[in-house]
Amino acid sequence: xxxxxxxxxxxxxxSHLVDKLLKEGYSVIVLDxxxxxxxxxxxxxxxxxxxxxxxADISDLDFIKPFFKGIDHVFHLGALADIVPxxxxxxxxxxxxxxxTFSVVEASRxxxxxxxxxxxxxxxxxxxxxxxxxxxxxxxxxxxxALTKLxxxxxxxxxxxxxxxxxxxxxxxxxxxxxxxxxxxYGAVFxxxxxxxxxxxxxxxxxxxxxxxDFVFVxxxxxxxxxxxxxxxxxxxxxxxxxxxxSVNRLVELLGGEVIHIPKRPGEPDRTFGDTAKISxxxxxxxxxxxxxxxxxxxxxxxxxxxxPVWTPEKIATATSDWFKYLSK
Numbered sequence: 001x002x003x004x005x006x007x008x009x010x011x012x013x014x015s016h017l018v019d020k021l022l023k024e025g026y027s028v029i030v031l032d033x034x035x036x037x038x039x040x041x042x043x044x045x046x047x048x049x050x051x052x053x054x055x056a057d058i059s060d061l062d063f064i065k066p067f068f069k070g071i072d073h074v075f076h077l078g079a080l081a082d083i084v085p086x087x088x089x090x091x092x093x094x095x096x097x098x099x100x101t102f103s104v105v106e107a108s109r110x111x112x113x114x115x116x117x118x119x120x121x122x123x124x125x126x127x128x129x130x131x132x133x134x135x136x137x138x139x140x141x142x143x144x145x146a147l148t149k150l151x152x153x154x155x156x157x158x159x160x161x162x163x164x165x166x167x168x169x170x171x172x173x174x175x176x177x178x179x180x181x182x183x184x185x186y187g188a189v190f191x192x193x194x195x196x197x198x199x200x201x202x203x204x205x206x207x208x209x210x211x212x213x214d215f216v217f218v219x220x221x222x223x224x225x226x227x228x229x230x231x232x233x234x235x236x237x238x239x240x241x242x243x244x245x246x247s248v249n250r251l252v253e254l255l256g257g258e259v260i261h262i263p264k265r266p267g268e269p270d271r272t273f274g275d276t277a278k279i280s281x282x283x284x285x286x287x288x289x290x291x292x293x294x295x296x297x298x299x300x301x302x303x304x305x306x307x308x309p310v311w312t313p314e315k316i317a318t319a320t321s322d323w324f325k326y327l328s329k
Contacts, residue, residue, distance in 0.1 A: 001050075004229075005029045005071045005113075007058050007078030007104055010037030012180045013119065013172075014077040016222040018042060022050055024226065029067050031056040031078065036183045058100040061107060068111035073229040076104045076156070077119040079149065082187035086145035087322045097148035098155070105159040105167075113165070117228045118156040120171040120237065121149040122214070122274055127267075131245075132275035135171070135237055142267035143327065153237060166234035170224055173241040173274045177218030177294060178301045182308035186319040189213075189248065190298065195308035197257055204313055207264035209249035214272045216242040217289035217297075227283045241274030242287050254295040262313050265320060267327040 004021050008014040009030030014037065021028050027050045030042070034055060045051050056064050058078045068074065080086070080096045101118070108116050123146035124139045141147040153169045160167035176190045186192070193203050224240045252259055279285050289297075311319075 001025060001027050002072045003027045003029075003070055004073045004075060005031065005068060006075045007031045008037060009077070010034060010039060010041050010053065011077065012041070013175055013218055013221055015041035015179055016177070016218045017075060017077065017225050018045065018051065020222045020226050022048055026050065028052070029054065029071070031058060031064060031067060033057050036081065036181055041179050059095055059103050061103040064103060065107040065110060068107040068113055071108075071111065071113045072115070074104065074108045074113045074116045075225055075229065076101065076116060078104070079119070079152070080145070081181065082183070082185045083123065083143055083145040084187065084320055084323055085185045086143055086148070087326055090144040093144050093148045098151045101152035101155050105156055109159060109163050109165060115166045115229055116156060116160070116168075117225050118153060118167065118169045120153040120169045121146060122171050122173045122239065122241070122272060124150040124153070124171065127269045131271060131273040132241075133239070133273060134275040135239055135278055157235065157237065160235045168228045168233060169237040170228060170240045171237055171274070172221060173214035173216050173239065173272055175218055175221050176215050176298070178298060178304060179218070182305055184309050186311060186316060189251070191305065191308055192311050193251070193255055194298065194302055194305040195310050197255055198302060198306060199310045201310055201312070202258040202260040203252050203255070204262050204311060204316055205248055205252065205259050206262055208261065209252065209259070210247055211270045212245040212247045212273070214241040214245045214274050215291055215294070216240060216287055217294040220287040220289055224279065224283070224285050227285050231283050233282045236282065238279040238282065239274035239276055240279060241276050242291065243276055244291070245271060245273035246291050251295070254292065255299070260313060262316055265323055265327070266329065
């Protein structure tokens, strides 16, 4: 039986990855501090004897190191993930996403883990020059979240280079699906829109809604992590996207509801669209869930967002005030 350790395993993507690993016969240890992850995300696995959940701060190397002993595959997804709050809390993001990543790769090295797969972010590209955007595109992060995730990727790849640990970095585009974050921070569009829909509030569309995003379904992403760990590929960064890009207006159309427009934010791209040729070639991975299928699955599970915060234009303006203060030209 292979042994896996998943940081952030009680979170959105992490919990789906844990499901995949357990289904494939792994023994799994989850490290999560539950700042955004939820035990509820793994409740359906509570009687699974192959799952161990540990509350831990991944930046505490001495505490987490023993859990890496005998681990085959380390999946590092633990991070602070929402972009807007990173403007207000750069220290927290650095400690989680950079110091935390250092602890994970060092614990992996010291305890002899056989492979590390890191959850990187397509936000490293900033506002790209070309679409679909290849891994060779210039990295130019626009805000602290993007920078800290890129620094984390550099740590992982450097540990692979120096200490000869097989590592892979997956640059995730706009991941969506059941269990996406419901924390009190203003974050991903799906969590915002679903809470608004449940409370009969209009969708707060940034700008005119024609901006597009490479929305990739969470189970496809979990499969990418699994395939990456079980491949012979190493020392590479790869995009994980849907192979397409979809407008926010199209999302609103699929969700169904009224719209109110709020100001466009500086430093955000009008388009995200990842070139997935590399991951297709190296891993044989391709997405299976269409955007329409994915949105339907979310709507079928919409009660998950029943207690999520409801964002109004006024609340969003307050939450993003520092964003405009620092990123406006």
